[in-house]
Amino acid sequence: NAGVTQTPKFQVLKTGQSMTLQCAQDMNHNSMYWYRQDPGMGLRLIYYSASEGTTDKGEVPNGYNVSRLNKREFSLRLESAAPSQTSVYFCASSRDGYGYTFGSGTRLTVV
Amino acid sequence: GQQLNQSPQSMFIQEGEDVSMNCTSSSIFNTWLWYKQDPGEGPVLLIALYKAGELTSNGRLTAQFGITRKDSFLNISASIPSDVGIYFCAGLSGGSNYKLTFGKGTLLTVNP
Numbered sequence: 001n002a003g004v005t006q007t008p009k010f011q012v013l014k015t016g017q018s019m020t021l022q023c024a025q026d027m028n029h030n031s032m033y034w035y036r037q038d039p040g041m042g043l044r045l046i047y048y049s050a051s052e053g054t055t056d057k058g059e060v061p062n063g064y065n066v067s068r069l070n071k072r073e074f075s076l077r078l079e080s081a082a083p084s085q086t087s088v089y090f091c092a093s094s095r096d097g098y099g100y101t102f103g104s105g106t107r108l109t110v111v
Numbered sequence: 112g113q114q115l116n117q118s119p120q121s122m123f124i125q126e127g128e129d130v131s132m133n134c135t136s137s138s139i140f141n142t143w144l145w146y147k148q149d150p151g152e153g154p155v156l157l158i159a160l161y162k163a164g165e166l167t168s169n170g171r172l173t174a175q176f177g178i179t180r181k182d183s184f185l186n187i188s189a190s191i192p193s194d195v196g197i198y199f200c201a202g203l204s205g206g207s208n209y210k211l212t213f214g215k216g217t218l219l220t221v222n223p
Contacts, residue, residue, distance in 0.1 A: 033210070040215065041215065042117075042199065042214060043154070092153075103153050105153050
């Protein structure tokens with residue numbers, strides 16, 4: 001029972017490079033989310049997808065794009081990475097908002 | 112936007128002690144959730160509360176949904192070393208398109 005799977009687990013980027021963080025869930029959840037976690041800031045919502053085919057901005061969307069590829073997969077793209085995007089990124093999914101299931105995170109460092 | 116004020120920010124306690132943490136908001140929430148995050152992992156749901164006044168237990172953990180629907184607390188009794196981690200409260204309000212609002216977390220350290 002995999003739950004929410006995120007890849008990669010660790011990544012180091014140079015400023016200006018691009019990359020895509022992958023997320024897949026096998027629980028048939030409708031909603032999926034991307035959060036970033038920074039020390040003392042808690043979890044901040046970047047983008048979310050309430051259902052397949054829809055995406056919306058969260059609290060801190062600047063510098064990111066997302067794609068809800070199908071019901072299972074929700075990817076997060078950094079087009080031109082900046083040091084301010086150094087963070088731990090979590091993907092989560094839920095059945096209509098009740099009890100999110102989180103992945104184990106991607107630790108991204110931008111140098 | 113909606114904000115949750117979670118306190119305390121951190122706690123350092125001795126094994127066996129009881130712990131209490133809480134979340135307050137100026138907004139009303141329909142659902143309160145408590146999560147725990149172990150080092151290097153994603154948050155895991157501990158307790159979910161769906162009705163104002165509801166008191167729910169999960170082993171040594173007890174959480175309550177405040178009557179005003181603007182607050183919640185989590186108690187941990189007889190703490191053990193594996194209770195170490197970050198505890199997050201989260202609230203879900205009507206019309207939020209299923210987006211949770213998270214508190215900033217309480218870092219708990221348990222001294223054996």
